Amino acid sequence: MNTLPASMIAIDPDAPGCPEVLEPVERPVPRPASGEVLIKVEAAGVNRPDVAQRLGHYPPPPGAPTIPGLEVAGTIVAGPNIGARVCALVAGGGYAQYCVAPLGQCLPVPDTLSMIEAAAIPETLFTVWSNVFQRAYAREGETILVHGGTSGIGTTAILLGKLFGLTVIVTGGSPEKCARALEIGAAHAIDYRNQDFVEEVKRITGGHGVEIVLDMVGGDYLRRNLACLAEEGRHVSIAAQRGAKVELALWNVMLRRLTLTGSTLRARSVEFKTLLRDEIERLLWPEVEAGRFRPVMDKTFPLEQAADAHRRMESGDHVGKIVLEVR
Template sequence: MYAITIPEPGGPEALVWTEVPDPELGEGEVLVDVAASAVNRADVLQRQGYYDPPPGASPYPGLECAGRISALGPGVSGWSVGDEVCALLAGGGYAQKVAVPAGQLLPVPKGVDLAHAAALPEVAATVWSNVFMVAHLRPGETLLVHGGASGIGTMAIQLAKAVGARVAVTASGGRKLDHCAELGADVLIDYREQDFVVEVRKATDGAGADVILDIMGAKYLSRNVDALAVNGRLAIIGLQGGAKAELDLGKLLAKRAAVMATTLRARPLAEKASIIAAVREHVWPLIESGRVKPVVDRTIAMREVAEAHRVVEASEHVGKVVLVA
C-alpha cells in the first residue's frame, strides 16, 4: 500500500507519499480501506517532530478515517467485510489501509458520505469525553469554547446546544464568528479585540461560564479561572499557548472550581472503546437526525497533504480539512 510518511521532521514538505508494507491485523482488529482521513493539529505536531505516536501505534499520521472494512482479524464480531465505517485512530489514517481496534469503529451515520464521516470521530470523541463525560455540562449551563470555528469548536457548539446549554465562543472575528453563530453560538467573542472574561461575565449577569473547553493551556489559564462560575469546570485539551503557568489555588477554592486536563490518543484501548460507545449512543442519533452535522471546510487529495497542512497551520479553515483518497 501507499501511505504518507515523515522521513525527517520539518515543514509540510516533509510529508512523503511512499510505498510501505500493508498493516498486519492483530487480535480484535479490522482492516479498513481508507476513503478519507482528516487533518488534526496533532498531525502537524507529529510532522514537526513534537508528538510521537504512542507505543505500538502506526508511525504514519492521521487520527481518524472513514472507509470500508476489507478484512476481519481474530476475535472480531459485530462487523462484516464491506461495512462502511469511520474510526478513531492512534495513527495511520494518512494511508490506503489501516488496522483498527474494533472498539474504535463507528458505523458511518445515515445520510453522511465518507468524506464527511472522516471528519467526525476525533472531534466527537474529544468533545463528548471532555465536555460531557468529564466536565458534565448540563442543560441551562453556559459553555465557553475557545477556538469556536475549529473542528472541535464546531462540534462543541452543536452538541452543547443540542442538550440545552448556552454557548459562548472565542474566534478571530469576521467569517469565523459568523459560522459559529450559524451553528447556534449565543455569545460571539473576537479574541483579538475583546476580553473574553469581560464578555462572558457580561453575558451571564456576572456569573461566568460553568464549563470551559480550552485549547490554549498556559496562556489562558489565569483568565480561564477568572471566567469560571462558582462550581465551574475547566477542561484543557490543548497547549497552543504553552504548557506552564501559575495557578491561583485561592481563586479555585473560592469558586469550588476544578481544572482538568486530558488527552485522547494515548489512552488504553478499553477507555477509547468506552468513549466510542458513548459517542455512538449519544452523538450518532443527533447526527442522523440532522441536529448535529460534520463541518468540512474543504477536501484535498491525500497526495496533496502538504497543502492541507499549510491551511491548518495558517488557521484559514472553519471546521475540518479532509484528505480524500
C-alpha cells in the same frame, strides 16, 4: 487477506519538518491483529495533533504507526464485519490507502453522511464528548466557553451544545470567524483580538460566569479562563498551544470551589475508547442517523496533497474540518 495488495501509498515522513516532508511513499499494507479490522480508507481527517507530530512535538504512542492520521472512514476489508462502512478513531495510520483500527473504535457510517463527512467526526467528537460531557459533566441549561470556535473542536462543541441544551460562547480571531460561529449555532462569539473575552463573558452572563471552559490554548489563558468561571465551575484543558506552565493563586480555586481537569485521548487504552464509543453510539448516533448532527466541513484535499492540507490548517483560515480524500 490473500486478495489484498502487499503495498499501499501512504504519507510517512522520515523526519520532522515543514509541510513539504508530507510526500507520498510506498508502505506495506498493515495486517489486523485479534480484535482489529483493516479499513480500505476513502477519507482521513486532518487534525492539529497531526501538525504537531509532523513538527516532531507529538510522537506516536508505543505500538502506533508512524504514519499520521487519527481518524478515517472507509470499508472493512479484513477482520470482523467485512464489507461494513465505518468511521474509526485510530492512534495513527490514517494518511494511507489502508489503516488498521480496533473494532471497538469503529462506528457505522449511516446514509445521512458521506465518507468525507464521516472521516471528519471521530477525533473531535470523541475529544469533545469525553471532556465536556464526561470530565466536565455538562448538564442541560449550563453555559460553556470554547476557545477557537471555528476549529474542528470548536465547531463540534457548538453542534453538541445545541443538541444537548448548552449555551455556547466561543472566541474567534476575526469578525468574520465570529459571524461564522454564530451561523453554526454559537449563542455568542467574542473577537478575542479586539475584545477582552473575560469582560465579555461577564457581560454576557450578567456577572455570573460560565459553568465550563473548554481550553486548548493554555499558558496565560488559564488565569483569564478561571476569571470567566462561575462558582463550582469546571475548567477542562485539552491542549497547551501557548505553553504548559502557569502560576496560579490556589486561594482563588479553593474559595470558589473550582475544578481543573483535562485529558489527552491518543494514548488512552482501547478499552477506554471502546467504552467512549459505546456511549457515543447510544446517545448521539441516533442524531447522526437522523441527519441532525453532521460535521462542519472546510476543505478536502487528495491524499497526495497532504502538505497543502497542513498549510491550510497552519494558516488558521479554516472553518471546521479539513479532510484528505484517498483514491
